Amino acid sequence: MRAADKVLPEATLGRLTLYLRVLDSLAAEGTETVSSEVLAEASGVNSAILRKDLSLLGTFGRRGVGYEVGVLAGFISGTLGLDRDWRVAIVGAGNLGRALAGYGGFRGNGFRLVALLDQSPELIGRRFADLDVRDAGELETLLPADAVNMAVLAVPGAAAQALCERVVAAGVRNILNFAPVVLQVPPGVQVRKVDMARELQILAYHAGHAGQGGPPGP
Template sequence: MENTVTALEPSPEATTGDNEPATKQIPPAAVARMTLYLRALNSLLAEGVERVSSEALAEASGVSSSTLRKDLSYVGSYGTRGVGYEVQYLSRHIAAALGLTHDWKVAIVGAGNLGKALARYGGFESRGFDVVAIFDADPMVIGNEVGWLRVSDSAELERVLERTHTNMVVLALPATVAQAVCDRVIAAGIRSILSFAPVLLQVPPHVNLRKVDMATELQILAYHAQRAQTPGQAV
């Protein structure tokens, strides 16, 4: 089942009794594109740009203008004909629609090469994600420092998740242990999981699971590369 994201819809006619905007759902494909718009808007903010046209924002995001306008209708139409979009205002509302204004505390389970690389990545904090813990079961790894974090014993997973108020978990684990650890994470109350494990995990309907399979993506890339090299084949 595909997940959807609830977005703010600032229509004056559709508000709650507390004057809060009503909500509508964003299709999964549009959610993915929203992240592109937000990245482009943040780049414009860094350059001091105050307004941007739909054509310029669409080009910076790699989509068509019609797709951009349709997607932005899910968070309300903030553009002005002939003037464009106010960059800071639109960025703020897209971030709110994606849930990036919440306090997201992330734990990484698995302190191998991938887990350590993720823990050291500086881009999470600027996007609203605070990596608060990293775990491993290897006695030779437990206690080592990864960036500013110290690797915790996975035997203490539940206790540390509670202490750090973690609400998102990244699984950077081998396939053989991924499901068992996933079950523990869910039992500890985590409802949002990103898995790099090369296995299909089973989770309850109330848990949001996203899977990143780099081998699969490389296979798809190889397919398109092969077709591009074959005369008469369209990519």
């Protein structure tokens, strides 16, 4: 059975993914237990908040000892829903789409890349990351046929909203958007956004305020 099904705060959710990654690498190097202090440090957060986050999922720490790496990783993974079968399509096989297709982040986490679409005749039929690029014009039939339940939009900003609507019409309710636009979607469809320009801008602001922006003097 699944853990307490109360909804987790957004902030907690973001951190759970960090913990999970650290736990996976601890497991890979054979560590069996870890304290909140150590796990928090490696995740770049305060240990009190880590304990609070984990306490929302249930109680599996042992006082005086810490958490069992494997058990905790499995539990976070299950809580996030990574034990389900996530079938991902990447829409847009340009530079970015192809780079994402080749990215290992899918593997071993419940995500399977099952389709790569583009509208350009020059790309359709070419093969990347074990997948043939297929015609985005047939998205409405291709996505349901492959039982896609998550779409990654890696298309130019100008094309994003229209493609998003078609993806939604094809029954996909979970979208990760790499295009630099705010997508408008109907209720019930979730969008998350990855935005390099935004991150650079925030970095620029902080650089101008906290540290020096330029390289150090002599």
